[in-house]
Amino acid sequence: MSARVASRAYADPYVAGVGLGLVLLASFVLAGRGLGASGAFAAAAATSVHAVAPGAVTGNAYLTEHLGAGGPLRDWLVVEILGVLVGGFVSAALAGRLALRVERGAHATIRQRLGAALAGGVLMGGGAVLARGCTSGQALTGGALLSVGAWLFIGGAFAMAYLVALATRRSWT
């Protein structure tokens, strides 16, 4: 391969899954809540809107709910996501997997890949607001708690993901 330090192979998926499950369990036991990701972005969005147009937050129940009293750095999910950045970075650094790059399919240009990434991100943002959570807060956390809405979310999300992946498979394979 390249002259760089060879990166190590990823962990066994079942080992990583049990590890992730124990982190989720620790969160339930220590904090009385599960994992999340979209809530941190919602807090950041509420903070941004509040900074530019405070009136827009006051009339909006969703933004009000996500505008923490002590600012975003005292928000549980924001601090958790900062931890995710650190944990992911440290894990990749120790395994020699840090590298600046744009990962894309064999038949996609960088411009196409970033366009799809942007569009996909925006769509996920819309979906996560409507569903009140994403793969972390709904699928993983709600799934483990046997929440009905979480399993509806899992069904809807994976069904559509398979359809869209089928339609766009040429750019990846």
Place this chain on the structure above:
Amino acid sequence: MSAPLPLSLATGSAGALAVAFGVGIGFGWWLERAGLGSAPKLMGQFHLTDLTVFKVMFSAIVTAMLGLFWLARFGIVDLSRVYVPETFVLPQIVGGMVFGAGMALAGLCPGTSCVAAATGRGDGLVVAGGFFAGVLVTALALPTMARFYGSGARGSLTLDAVLDVETGSLILVVVAAALAGFLVAEHVEQWKARRLAEVER
């Protein structure tokens, strides 16, 4: 005194935030270890070539579910104080579908996009930026679809309550289904690998 610790009562306290940071580190660590910070690997789930997403997600769900169930059985955790996400039937089906379409385009989900960005992937950074924009715009537009957003509200509803079965029995079924799913996943990966090898030849 039983868990969860009263940390959860003092949201924003130093103790609660230390737990949040520690939990986040563990979360990010295992997502990266599994390879889920990589969009091509994640897309393998939807092209049926690499079912890591399914294996990681369902072993995590089963582990946390079993752990919580038994800790509650032994009186170590008070389940009534663990927050169960509320159910809103239609918004979660529709929201899930919009989210899923976005996930297949992005090749990452919000959590994994953070890991992707933190490990140097430009596509991860763009997904996270797009996600922020999507949340912002939809949140601002939410008052115009308040009726839909609040429809089908069922509170913290769980599957065992809906199906009217013992929690333990349902958990047994979920574990059995996950184990069967893992077996199927291994076979699907082998079948797909054989097919791709035949095409190459």
